[in-house]
Amino acid sequence: MNNFFLELTIALLFGIGTFLVLRRDMMKVIIGFGIISHAINLYIVGGGVFSEGTLVPILEHEQALEGLNQGLIYNDNLTAGILGPITTNPYTEFVDPLVQALVLTAIVIGLATTAFVLTLCYRVNEEYGTIDVQELRRLRE
């Protein structure tokens, strides 16, 4: 990733999220978590750009076939459990698909946790009548 302004944006998002997470208001804390998780996702995806690719990692059929016809660079044999060694990347024109696949999972799990935490917040408010974190602690004791 060599894009100063993108990096600056991500860093600022981290800072704003941290500021929110330090609040006493539970809703604000959840919003803060949301901002931080956006920042983390962007950070990882931004990391995939460093291969300086310009193409989306969706192959054209011809490209793929061309790759096949060039002869496999990996001599792996899955039945024997042998994976070929890592060699120099011939696919420099593509953006890294691996980080995207990782972040895809992260986004979906982020939804799950957000939903759960929000419901928790709702139930806490119902039980105790407040979502002030300090007040809650006082009530519990």
Add this chain to the structure above:
Amino acid sequence: MDPFNAIVIAVFLPFILAWTLPVLYSVFKQRIGWISALIAFTCFVLNAQVIPYTMAGTPVKGSFNWLPAAGLSLDFYGDGMAVLLALIVSGVGVIIMSYSNGYMSTKEDLPRYYQWLLLFMGAMLGIAYTDNTIQMFIFWELTSITSFMLIGYWRERPESVYGATKAFLITAGGGLLMFAGFLMLRVVTGTYGISEVAQSSELLSTLHGSPLYVAVLVLIFLGAASKSAQGPFYIWLPNAMEAPTPVSAFLHSATMVKAGVYLVARMHPILSGTPEWLIFVSGTGMITMVMAGFMAFRQTDIKAILAYSTISQLAYLMTMYGYSTAEHPGLGFAAATFHLLNHSTFKATLFLVAGIVAHEATTRDIRKLGGLRKEMPKTFIVAVIAAASMAGVPPLNGFLSKEMFYETSLEIGELVSETYGGPWAFVFPAVAVAGGVFTLMYSIKLVDGIFLGHRTHDHDVPHHVHDAPWVMLAPAVFLVGLIIFFGLYPKFPIEVLIWPAYSGLVPDAEHLHVALWHGVTTPLLMTIATFAIGIVLYKFYDSIAAWQNSFNAKLPWISVNYWYDAIVNNAKPIAHKFAAITQPGPIGVYVKMTLLFMIFLIFWPVYKFSIGLGIGVGDLLPAGINYNAQPYEIVLYSLMILAALGAALLPRYLPAVISLSELGFLVSLLYIYLKAPDLAMTQVCVETLSTIIFILVLMKIPQKFKEPMPAGKVMVNLLISGVVSFGVLAVMLNANMGVLAPFETFNYYFMEKALAMTGGLNVVNVIVVDFRGYDTIGEISVLSLAALGVYSLILSRAKKVKGGKE
């Protein structure tokens, strides 16, 4: 049968059959004890099969693959010492399990009792035959666990629980120290094998020259000392007397406490032969021997006297093993091994007698007993012979090994005073005689207190006491037979058991000649002196005990128990105080602590690193930063930051949430710019959904409280956020300094394989669905779990309302 198979079967048979006991109980009911005794007898026979091989001097050896990846195998090694311990364990096991048939009430939970006895026996046999330190440690801790279960057998009694916990904390803790010693031994020698080290002179000289030698010796000896109740660790043994008496006889006199002594014997070829060995092993032994013998006086419970006498007798063994060095093996090793066998016979007998007396007279308090010889004549005779053997009266076996003890103490005394000078030639025999005098005195007290004198008319003791049934008496009589037989014909045990054990572990050992009559020698004179002093001092027995009581009352902190209780009882309050300091309260504090720590973690190395390279903080920015950006990018970034600021600063929830969702959509726009269309699509869907959930929840949460934000707090939070921001920026700027060789991305593997292996053209989808399919299953499970959580959280409210609680 092949002797190796016999060993392996003997070790694992108790473990396997123990689990069948509950089933057998439904068939055999109360006769289950005899079944267990039969199992023990089978083990005894199997062990006896190895004797011809050890007598011929060819130890049985073999191993199984166990954890080859960790370089571990199950190694078994049957030499004379191993067979001796195994025979004691299984032999006493047969006797105890038969005796328990009379002792244990039929209302007790018998399967549990015999199960743990059998498991214990298997673990002890494992210790005997093991030839690898890891395996030794496992069996070692197994004996701690089984003894914990057996001491605490009467769970409802707090004393039992206290005794069991104490025994477990001390013996298992010592085992952990021993484990550390074993690991160090492995570091020095490069092997876990015990006999391998013992038989390689090269490894031995490496070990003795190593700076870790003293640490290895001390750690392993601490394990042995805690198991054998030596030194300050003795405190667990008297409390372990809360166990049923047969258990005490089995574990706390004949077998488990011998494990430490056995370990010292096993380690003898490896660690002995240095001044440190003499100081630690025999020094601890001598102090414990005299102290425990002396402390036995103030005990009033028969079993407590026996406990202290066991501690003292085990200390004899330690002392003798300590006396024996590799260069001058002397008699110490043989004497100790012979006494190991003899102690098992007479101490087990005395415990069985204690059980009989407690069973018939319903009390174990020696002050309430007395004059039972007429009513229990058979028990009386058995007790007198066993006590006489303990005191070292000829012609019983205890006499023989005590003579050998005196002889070795004379030998080592001369040796030490020749080497180092000083009065050692006198000190060693004097300590030995002191130990003998105390032993004689409490041996007399046992017989005198229970059987001699007049009947006390205490209401705890029934009017008519009679001899025990044969089930309980026969095992004791059998052991007494052994005591006399070993005393009169020492050649038999020496040739069959002791000599193989001795010669197997001490090379170049002189052959043993043990006989009742050696002529008038110095040890014999020492024995006569012991008897004379002991009998004279016995008159003052009660006054010595009274003095000890008053002394302890004056100085309670002198007792080790005082410190044990102080540590264990205060553990909980101290933990509470510790928690109060480290976990003080609101979540905000934890978050701040975590963040501050992370800031430290990031900046401290950076700071140190930059100092080392002569770089200032300003140089943290890498040289080639790309400040180029398209105008639309700048617009996008500004909008994102504005949205985030809105989410942070807007006071009401709804605008803040709208701001947050705006940020989410902007992020998905950014994904498109970053060439990640799949992410953009997912992000749009997810953002829509989470905005809906946010708003649903907001409908239920009225904004009742406005958080007060004093300026100081805002400043602190801003500072933390600013530092986090700066840290992230610094890390990211330096992240593109270059891809390091081992961390080269392997994305092109997927690019290459996607079509060939899966037929998919969208590489991201192919990775998620095909290459990382299991991850995706995990992701779906997380989603379903979260959904379940949400559902049950909402439902829990509904139920409460229906229940009418609110």
